[in-house]
Amino acid sequence: MSTLDLVSPLPGTFYRRPSPDSPPFKDDGEAVAVGDVIGLVEVMKNFQEVTAEVAGDGVRFLVEDAEAVMAGQVLAQVDA
Amino acid sequence: MSIASVFIANRGEIAVRINRACRELGLRVVQAASAADLDSLAARLADEVVEIGPPPAAKSYLDIERVVAAARDSGCDAVHPGYGFLAENADFADAVVAAGMRFIGPSGDAIRLLGDKVEARRVAQAAGVPVVPGSDGRLDTLEEATALAAQIGYPVMIKAAAGGGGRGIRIVHDAAELARQFPQASGEARAAFGDGGLYVEKVIEHARHVEVQLLGDGERFVHCYERECSLQRRRQKVWEEAPAFGLDQALRERLCASAVALAAAVHYRGAGTVEYLYDPRTHEFYFIEVNTRIQVEHPVTEMITGIDLVATMIRIAGGEPLPFAQDQVRPAGHAIECRINAEDPARNFMPGPGTVTALTVPQGEGVRFDTLLYAGYAVPPFYDSLLGKLIVHGPDRDTCLERLRDALAGLDIVGLATTRGLHEALARDADVIAGRTDTRFLEPWLAREFVPAAAP
Known part of the structure; x- marks a missing residue:
């Protein structure tokens, strides 16, 4: 088994939920398929979906909700 | 004046603008900065910089407790909120005063009252300001x-x-x-x-957006004439002018007097703006709302009146009476402001951060560029996309447009996509030149007329 990274395509503020009172796009430990939305990145008040480019099980987020991220930063990891 | 030092609780071009007003007044400046703004122009220009939290605004510029504590600990006498963030947050204004400082703006109670749409409409009506005709309350049948x-x-x-x-x-x-x-x-x-x-x-069809600049010290109130802000995209202003074109003098006087009546009704203190819809076919105007802060487009008013609005609001907060009477506010010429945003017109105005590798700012008679940029600056991704405002003044609107076209050609921001090209196209457009615009003009015009230049 190997560990794969899910990275942010953009710099900005990362959100795990579509809105503050919604459940997260992905709960910790959930499986992720290619193309699944795992969060949003806010760039200059514009919200962009972050979609998974790799698939795997047992997602673990390395970034808190509403935390600043850089382009290319690892947001989460999955087992594949 | 009882203010010797100002804490700037904002960022970007308005923080730079407030800094300039403070220098004019000989005041010490302490700049609030998130971790992403420690290298900003506003931070570089300040006497002291206080870090108020991580980059996301919710954890820094919007955190009332943190901002007030930082201001108090800095030893400043007053807090300038700028626009956006906490500028129209009544609880913030109250917290600043409770911590023993002056809030550069109206009282928390005035912000609360005018920030409530229903209350503001009621106050406007009571002051004789025309409101959009409609039901006074709910209709059930x-x-x-x-x-x-x-x-x-x-x-x-x-x-x-x-x-x-x-x-x-x-x-x-x-x-x-x-x-x-x-x-x-x-x-x-x-x-x-x-x-x-x-x-x-x-429904007011084909309405234009006009607004009146106010100043008050709680007892005396003046207007600084009106602005025209109809060119909007997604309800965001992109181009503003002063004065509003095509208003006759009697209408202008009635419009501005109505804003002063509203200010007097609430004993307004500080700088504020009353926004209206104006129907050019019937020459009627209707109250929309009051903004209890300095506005992005304040420079066009400064250019035609020669009044430093930001310095004046600081002096009023420091306890000085309004430094001039209404008949001393004398507008001259015409001014236009173009908002230069870090957005790519060729990609549906997608905002994008980046590093400015080179910057050329136009010079010339009547040209002003209020900006957060310097060559080498990395524009952070966390805040809005406004990079600067190109403001041009001329003796009349045609000369102003001519100077604007020159100034836009002389503005060169290298390293990221900006909306400069949009303004070049607007400044050459026959309808814009003739003033045949309203709040519904820009979006169809973009779809119909505007072919953005490919990114370099």
Whole structure:
């Protein structure tokens, strides 16, 4: 088994939920398929979906909700 | 004046602008900065910089407790909120005062009162300011709505009394359409909000956005004439002018006097703006709302009046009386402001951060560029996309437009996509030049006329 990274395509503020009172796009430990939305990145008040480019099980987020991220930063990891 | 030092609780170009006003007044400046703004132009220009939290605004510029504590600990006498962030947050204004500092703006109570749309409309009406004709309260039956619509004239807008944010708004053009839509709208409102009550309001078609700049010291109130801000995209202003073109003197006086009456009614203190819809066909104007802060587009007013609005609001907060009377506010010439945003017109105005590798700012008679940029600056991704405002003044509107075209050609921001090219196209457009614009002009114009240059 190997560990794969899910990275942010953009710099900005990362959100795990579509809105503050919604459940997260992905709960910790959930499986992720290619193309699944795992969060949003806010760039200059514009919200962009972050979609998974790799698939795997047992997602673990390395970034808190509403935390600043850089382009290319690892947001989460999955087992594949 | 009882202020010797100012804490700037904002960022970007307005922080730079406030810094300049403080220097004019000989005041010490302490700049609030998130971790992403420690290298900003505003931080570089300040006497002292205080880090107030991580980059996301919710954890820094919007955190009342943190900002107030940082201001108090800095030893400043006053806090300038700028625009956006906490500028129209009544609790913030109260917290600043409770911590023993001056809030550079109106009282928390005035912000609260004027920030409530229903209350503000009531205050405006009581002060004799025309409001958009509509129902005074909720309407529960189609009969009531039909009678009102006949009185105010079609088209009318139906909206849920309990709603907000534009949800469930319908526009109807005659009584038959109203009879069809009213029960549906009422049913939807009941389903969405648990309340089927509706408001009916006249639709002002082809309206222009005009607004009046106010200054008050709590006892005396003056206006600094009006601005025209109809060129908007997604309800965001992109180009503003002063004065508003095509208003005759009597109308201008009535418009500005109505704003002063409103300021007097609430004993307004500081700088503020009353926004109106103006119908150029009937020459009627209607109150929209009051903004209890300095506005992005304040420089066009400064250019035609010669008044430093930001310095004046600081002096008023420091306890000075309004330094001039109404007859000393004498507008001259015409001014236009173009908002230069870090957005790519070729990609549907997608905002994008980046590093400015080179910067050339136009010079010339009547040209001003208020900006957060310097060569080498990395524009962070966390805040809005406004990079700067190119403001041009001329003796008349045609000369102003001519100078604007020159100034836009002389502005060169290398390293990221900007909206400069949009303004070049607007400044050459026949309808813009002739002033044939309203709040619905820009979006169809973009779809129809605007071919953005490919990114370099």
